[in-house]
Amino acid sequence: MSVAAEDTVTEAPAVEAVPKRAMTLGTGTSLVILAALLVTPVFVKNFVVFQMTMVMIYGIAVLALNILTGGSGQFSLGQSAFYALGAYTSAVLMENFNVNYALTLPIAGLVSFGAGYLFGKPALRLSGIYLALATFALAVAMPQLLKLHFLEHWTGGVQGLTVMKPDAPFGLPIGQDKWLYYFTLAISVAIYVGSVNLLRSRSGRAFMSIRDNEIAASAMGVDVAQYKTLAFGVSAGITGIAGGLSAIVVAFVAPDSYTINLAIALFLGMVVGGVGWLPGSFVGAAFIIFVPNIAESISKGLSGAVFGVLLFIVIFLVPHGARQVAIVAQQMLGKFKN
Amino acid sequence: MELFTNQVLAGIATGAIYACMALAVVMIYQAIDHLNFAQGEMAMFSTFISWQLMQWGVPYWWSFLLTLAISFAGGILIERLLFKPLAKAPVLTNVAGFIALFAIVNSVAGLTWDFTIKQYPTPFGSAPFLGSQLISTHQAGMIGVTLLMLVGLYLFFQFTRIGLAMRAAAALPESARLVGVNTSWMIALGWGMASAIGAVAGILIAPVVFLEPNMMGGVLVYGFAAAVLGGLSSPLGAVIGGFLVGVFENLAGTYIPGVGNELKLPIALALIITVLVFKPAGLFGRAIVKRV
Secondary structure (H helix, E strand, C coil): CCHHHHHHHCCCCCCCCHHHHHCCCHHHHHHHHHHHHHHHHHCHHHHHHHHHHHHHHHHHHHHHHEEEEEEEEEEECHHHHHHHHHHHHHHHHHHCCCHHHHHHHHHHHHHHHHHHHHHHHHCCCHHHHHHHHHHHHHHHHHHHHHCHHHHHHHHCHHHHHHCCCCCCHHHHHCHEEEEEEEEHHHHHHHHHHHHHHHHHCHHHHCCCCHHHHHHHHCCCCCCCCHHHHHHHHHHHHHHHHHHHHHHHHHHHEEEHHCCCHHHHHHHHHHHCCCCCCHHHHHHHHHHHHHHHHHHHHHHCCCCHHHEEEEEEHHHHCCCCHHHHHHHHHHHHHHHHCC | CHHHHHHHHHHHHHHHHHHHHHHHHHHHHEEEHCCCHHHHHHHHHHHHHHHHHHHCCCHHHHHHHHHHHHHHHHHHHHHHHHHHCCEEEEEEEEHHHHHHHHHHHHHHHHHHCCCCEEEECCCCEEEEEEEEEEEHHHHHHHHHHHHHHHHHHHHHHCCCCCHHHHHHHHHHHHHHHHCCCCCHHHHHHHHHHHHHHHHHHHHHHHHCCCCCCHHHHHHHHHHHHHHHHCCCCCCCHHHHHHHHHHHHHHHHHHCCCCCHHHHHHHHHHHHHHHHHHHHHCCCCCCCCCCCC
């Protein structure tokens, strides 16, 4: 091999403009990972199954943020608000109106989509840090709104709502945790495939053209305002579905589970996974679920500091997140094949 | 009417806290073009350092000066060690770095000084100011110091060589480098100054909100909001924004029914967003014109 190939391996890969194919994994890799996810629950404890379910749920939420930020270039610190909206929609429908849990998810998605779309309208005028502040306000307001007195009849106020955990249907001989794992897996796969296709579609190209250069995009005939609000709506809708799933899986919703900290965690998940790289969302979700626990086990008193140091190590080693690892691995593999 | 004036005065008093913090936020924004989410925690840490010095028997003003020096050096050190290597990384990665710094500083302070609330002395005393029950001499002193800092910063940026170099490095890094400005060190200097201003803010705020590792949580949010409201490119705007946010927050709490302490923050933020929708660069910020 020539020297040039060596250079491409060692140099930090260019990631600013994302070629379409680099947004996803290859079909082979995807199938191998899917197969691994299908068989794992057979071999591990229920608690681990629960944690993996949570990784997928957070993964969906991170993916939603990734569509917004990595896809259309808009930044949001308000994802926790849409997550809460979805969670509460599901919980209230299940507890107060006895709707089947699976049916609450599309409703949660629709409600959040509507909220996100409406919020996206005034947010159109803002960008960068100003947009971050606006979405941040939403995230701060959400727990307070859920605690409001006149909603207490439905939301249970500060106490929150306890939800019945569903059993496996058709008398399948698996436990609740495992059933919910497969249920979540199915939805995650559907959302993942849907999102990949969305970004590959005409709308996805419009999102990315807005991200890369708004003026050029509008000169090419992209309706910038329309697609920006649409990106907000889609992202909020998917986040809402993740929230609804979390209400079902955790079997409990309370206003203080959805503070700004959740939005920050989702943001960190996106950065660690690689902005704009959809499979990375699930890697990032694993990071935000497991690393705080690891930090806690290393030092109880200094868990925050350990978490911060681990985060610094990650962003020092791979400033572009898990995507950078994937690209380097791919190049090494390509070299190996030659 | 008396209720109204009283609430406005009380608002100005709390607004001074936000103005202090907003000033520090704008400083660092000018230097590095990012909002530093760890700014409040750095200020809290500085305040703890000065508290520790006083516990060891250092007189107030000496500990004040020492803390400023330590914070200045600390700010530069953080930039050199942690954020200079990230200079080429994407913006969002830098933001993740700020969050990591936040977690580290908060946790270390909590372990070193624990989470119990501590009294912090004030040099201005806490008697009523000019006979008003709402503003104490400390709060008046705080407003005075904030305005002094503002004037000092203005003179520094407008009339000194190094202030000019810093502005150049922030506005047009490439051109600044071409005329011989060491932009990398200007950024470090910006970190140092922001850290020192944050220390002043922390020391002024601590007698009001009491000293503990989470004391800056709420203040920083209002500080950011104030800075954004005033316009991130204008220190004067940040200070005015701070006072406005303080006053508005108080008035909303008094006059809008059903707004308890819980809803004060969302309402203040909602107002700011409304302002931003009409003036996207803040009240005093310069609108950024993009070249096509």
